[in-house]
Amino acid sequence: MGRITLEQVRKAFGPTEVIPPLDLEIDDGEFVVFVGPSGCGKSTLLRLIAGLEHISSGQIQIDGKDTTRLPPAKRGLAMVFQSYALYPHMSVRKNIAFPMRMAGIDAAEQTRRVEAAAKVLNLSDYLDRRPGQLSGGQRQRVAFGRAIVREPAAFLFDEPLSNLDAALRVGMRMEISELHKRLKTTMIYVTHDQVEAMTMADKIVVLQAGRIEQVGSPLELYNRPRNLFVAGFIGSPKMNLIAGAEAAKHGAATIGIRPEHIAVGEGEGEGLWTGKVGVSEHLGSDTFLHIHETGLAETITVRASGEMAIHHGDTVRLAPDMAKLHRFDGQGLRMSELQKH
Amino acid sequence: MATQHARSAARAMIAPAVFLLLVWMLIPLCMTLYFSVHDYRPLRGTFECCEGLDNYIRFVSSGAFQDSVLTTIMMVGGILVITVGGGILLALLLDQAIWGRDIVRILVIAPFFVMPTVSALVWKNMFMNPVNGLFAHLWQFFGLQPVEWLTQLPLFSIIMIVSWQWLPFATLILLTAMQSLNSEQLEAAEMDGAGAVNRFGYIILPHLARAITVVILIQTIFLLSIFAEIFVTTGGAFDTRTLTYLVYQRVIESQNIGLGSAGGILAVILANIIAIGLMRIVGKNLDK
Amino acid sequence: MARAVSTRRKVTLTAVAWTIGLLIFFPILWTILTSFKPEAQAIADPPIFFSFDWTLENYAVVQERSDYMRYLWNSVFLSIGSTVLGLMIAVPAAWSMAFVPTKRTKDVLLWMLSTKMLPAVGVLYPIRLILIETGLLDTRGALIFILMMINLPIIIWMLYTYFKEIPREILEAARMDGASLRSEILYVLTPMALPGIASTALLNVILAWNEAFWTLTLTTVDAAPLTAFIASYSSPEGLFYAKLSAASTMAIAPILILGWFSQKQLVRGLTFGAVK
Numbered sequence: 005m006g007r008i009t010l011e012q013v014r015k016a017f018g019p020t021e022v023i024p025p026l027d028l029e030i031d032d033g034e035f036v037v038f039v040g041p042s043g044c045g046k047s048t049l050l051r052l053i054a055g056l057e058h059i060s061s062g063q064i065q066i067d068g069k070d071t072t073r074l075p076p077a078k079r080g081l082a083m084v085f086q087s088y089a090l091y092p093h094m095s096v097r098k099n100i101a102f103p104m105r106m107a108g109i110d111a112a113e114q115t116r117r118v119e120a121a122a123k124v125l126n127l128s129d130y131l132d133r134r135p136g137q138l139s140g141g142q143r144q145r146v147a148f149g150r151a152i153v154r155e156p157a158a159f160l161f162d163e164p165l166s167n168l169d170a171a172l173r174v175g176m177r178m179e180i181s182e183l184h185k186r187l188k189t190t191m192i193y194v195t196h197d198q199v200e201a202m203t204m205a206d207k208i209v210v211l212q213a214g215r216i217e218q219v220g221s222p223l224e225l226y227n228r229p230r231n232l233f234v235a236g237f238i239g240s241p242k243m244n245l246i247a248g249a250e251a252a253k254h255g256a257a258t259i260g261i262r263p264e265h266i267a268v269g270e271g272e273g274e275g276l277w278t279g280k281v282g283v284s285e286h287l288g289s290d291t292f293l294h295i296h297e298t299g300l301a302e303t304i305t306v307r308a309s310g311e312m313a314i315h316h317g318d319t320v321r322l323a324p325d326m327a328k329l330h331r332f333d334g335q336g337l338r339m340s341e342l343q344k345h
Numbered sequence: 346m347a348t349q350h351a352r353s354a355a356r357a358m359i360a361p362a363v364f365l366l367l368v369w370m371l372i373p374l375c376m377t378l379y380f381s382v383h384d385y386r387p388l389r390g391t392f393e394c395c396e397g398l399d400n401y402i403r404f405v406s407s408g409a410f411q412d413s414v415l416t417t418i419m420m421v422g423g424i425l426v427i428t429v430g431g432g433i434l435l436a437l438l439l440d441q442a443i444w445g446r447d448i449v450r451i452l453v454i455a456p457f458f459v460m461p462t463v464s465a466l467v468w469k470n471m472f473m474n475p476v477n478g479l480f481a482h483l484w485q486f487f488g489l490q491p492v493e494w495l496t497q498l499p500l501f502s503i504i505m506i507v508s509w510q511w512l513p514f515a516t517l518i519l520l521t522a523m524q525s526l527n528s529e530q531l532e533a534a535e536m537d538g539a540g541a542v543n544r545f546g547y548i549i550l551p552h553l554a555r556a557i558t559v560v561i562l563i564q565t566i567f568l569l570s571i572f573a574e575i576f577v578t579t580g581g582a583f584d585t586r587t588l589t590y591l592v593y594q595r596v597i598e599s600q601n602i603g604l605g606s607a608g609g610i611l612a613v614i615l616a617n618i619i620a621i622g623l624m625r626i627v628g629k630n631l632d633k
Numbered sequence: 634m635a636r637a638v639s640t641r642r643k644v645t646l647t648a649v650a651w652t653i654g655l656l657i658f659f660p661i662l663w664t665i666l667t668s669f670k671p672e673a674q675a676i677a678d679p680p681i682f683f684s685f686d687w688t689l690e691n692y693a694v695v696q697e698r699s700d701y702m703r704y705l706w707n708s709v710f711l712s713i714g715s716t717v718l719g720l721m722i723a724v725p726a727a728w729s730m731a732f733v734p735t736k737r738t739k740d741v742l743l744w745m746l747s748t749k750m751l752p753a754v755g756v757l758y759p760i761r762l763i764l765i766e767t768g769l770l771d772t773r774g775a776l777i778f779i780l781m782m783i784n785l786p787i788i789i790w791m792l793y794t795y796f797k798e799i800p801r802e803i804l805e806a807a808r809m810d811g812a813s814l815r816s817e818i819l820y821v822l823t824p825m826a827l828p829g830i831a832s833t834a835l836l837n838v839i840l841a842w843n844e845a846f847w848t849l850t851l852t853t854v855d856a857a858p859l860t861a862f863i864a865s866y867s868s869p870e871g872l873f874y875a876k877l878s879a880a881s882t883m884a885i886a887p888i889l890i891l892g893w894f895s896q897k898q899l900v901r902g903l904t905f906g907a908v909k
Contacts, residue, residue, distance in 0.1 A: 089800065463885050
């Protein structure tokens with residue numbers, strides 16, 4: 005079981021409040037991602053749940069039990085740190101066994117669990133090496149191993165992939181997702197990378213300045229961002245945000261349209277918007293066009309097909325898909341779809 | 346973040362060190378302070394109270410005091426200049442690609458392990474002796490009159506001896522610092538058209554600034570209390586009497602405890618003035 | 634770094650570096666060589682470098698006359714004793730400052746270092762007096778304590794900088810893994826800090842071995858270490874170069890060998906953690 009409830013959790017360092025009172029519900033078996041720009045309080049929130057920091061007020065419950073005053077080890081949680089925090093003087097085997105050694109589990113059981121974890125994580129051949137002799141990905145897996153053997157109520161991950169190179173990161177992302185499918189244990193995962201959040205999460209919690217901006221499934225966040233911040237943060241490339249007269253036509257202060265929801269044509273004609281092509285990024289499968297001089301915003305980003313032959317300085321027409329238009333009011337909050345037509 | 350338990354444990358763990366250092370510092374210092382206002386000369390059986398500041402006035406107004414302060418400044422300053430300057434040059438050299446660098450490093454580090462009494466004796470007799478010393482042989486070989494190092498150039502001689510002992514320390518720290526300099530920075534500077542001199546002045550020297558402060562701090566701590574080198578070579582004669590040595594002479598050799606104690610207190614005050622200045626610098630470095 | 638260096642440049646630099654290295658080392662080399670010479674050849678002009686009549690006689694004479702072993706034993710006893718005692722006090726103190734810092738930690742640390750700046754002469758007489766009154770003058774116990782105290786600030790400082798380098802995340806991981814304060818220090822911190830503790834200990838042994846103020850002023854016979862042994866050669870025996878060299882070699886050899894073997898750790902220790 006691993007159901008975690010935060011009630012009015014607040015954290016202040018001296019006079020500065022880093023997390024204003026906040027409520028959050030994490031269901032058993034869920035993969036929850038805390039995402040936000042750096043300094044948004046996501047790591048602090050994770051450390052509060054872990055018990056590495058004391059909360060200033062409020063309550064944290066794990067499986068209905070108040071754990072607010074419990075030391076980290078007694079909360080039944082396991083954590084994977086950004087730097088992996090492996091014990092450099094211990095072999096992989098000893099690293100993985102360490103929490104069990106601390107808990108006084110007998111040696112035979114320790115060996116059994118270490119070997120089982122090593123098998124799952126493809127570490128069987130490396131058990132007698134030191135962390136210093138392992139690659140980044142392998143170290144990462146040892147950190148997982150150390151977490152898994154504790155059979156925790158929930159796993160906490162603090163930006164675990166940020167020290168890996170791009171290719172490895174994609175691979176480890178899959179491994180973590182698979183691990184979650186197999187273990188079916190609650191996982192809380194902190195990252196600043198919205199791609200990681202979108203690909204892994206059951207539920208995303210978007211944070212900014214210690215406040216929760218929105219909680220929802222990846223598709224909910226993508227389709228129905230609650231405010232301008234979430235709209236701009238989720239999705240890559242970023243959603244185009246247009247204010248002014250064009251927005252007023254739709255009865256909004258700001259309208260948003262994602263690059264993938266704009267179609268491109270050439271020459272003069274019926275298109276709603278026109279502009280000049282600036283930089284075009286050819287990714288092979290897709291081409292991202294940065295369009296200038298539209299009179300709407302400084303740049304409008306458009307996703308076009310990979311084969312599109314378009315050159316710098318060409319004038320293009322842009323046809324936004326009106327059904328996919330997002331509207332925001334003066335406070336930056338999402339306006340209901342009903343008012344659209 | 347630390348629990349209450351950890352905090353009280355921490356306090357208990359630091360207590361012995363703080364207590365011992367406090368006792369070590371305060372009790373003898375208070376005794377010295379007490380003696381310094383007495384006319385205390387045990388050999389003559391004099392122990393008279395309440396001289397007030399007489400001892401201090403007598404100590405300060407004696408020519409020996411002013412000379413000793415000057416000698417101390419010249420000695421410490423001279424050694425610092427030689428070791429830091431030489432250390433930078435040696436570190437630059439040892440940072441280059443050369444054959445057998447590890448062995449050269451071992452050779453350079455060796456004087457640091459030699460105890461002060463040994464190095465003073467070896468230099469005094471086997472090198473600086475005006476009749477049989479190696480320098481005398483060398484001077485004669487070139488047809489020159491051998492120098493009587495410890496009587497003609499006593500301060501310079503002691504500075505050389507002590508610099509030889511401390512050069513390894515400066516070199517090692519500066520070399521370590523230099524090796525931590527990102528070589529890409531130097532290559533970037535080279536691309537930007539900086540010649541060797543400019544690269545040294547604008548990139549290497551600023552990078553070494555912190556290491557140089559550390560060298561100066563640590564060496565000053567040790568150099569202010571140079572003792573054995575003077576004790577063995579000149580015994581404080583010929584303008585090599587530092588403040589430390591002067592106090593030692595008053596207290597131990599002439600057994601004038603009152604006067605010597607006043608000098609000791611003055612030495613403590615002067616050292617603290619220097620210490621506060623140095624601590625400021627180190628304190629800033631601590632924050633980094 | 635990865636640049637090709639012209640061979641000519643490398644040859645020149647190598648020659649310069651070796652010359653300077655040998656010049657710096659020369660006094661030690663010369664002392665060692667002279668210690669094996671007959672007294673007459675020791676002062677020969679021109680100096681004889683290698684082709685002299687090698688002899689061990691000087692060592693025998695020195696040992697016979699001044700009982701080298703007793704001084705050696707005192708040096709070993711004082712330097713190791715003060716190091717062990719110092720570590721016992723410094724490790725907990727440094728741990729506490731590095732991992733449970735308070736607002737005052739920095740001040741305490743600087744205060745500790747400032748006690749090292751206290752000129753020894755300022756307190757020489759009182760300490761002599763205390764030792765005489767308590768009958769501890771010229772005893773090894775008293776000297777161990779004093780050597781420990783004068784190096785304590787530096788040991789604490791060094792250990793503190795080593796401990797600071799240990800990532801907090803690792804200690805937090807240990808806490809998450811259920812380690813108590815005791816297991817945290819025993820199983821995680823100490824093994825990780827061991828290289829740092831070792832180089833601290835080494836440096837302290839060397840400093841204590843070579844300390845020549847307190848050992849000269851507070852010992853006469855019983856507790857006198859090698860610094861005092863060699864000081865007794867300052868005159869007139871100092872004119873017997875071969876004997877002086879033999880005595881000097883005997884006094885510095887143990888620490889020179891120890892220093893060379895542990896060069897790597899020592900270099901790290903010598904930087905006092907202030908240079909990364």
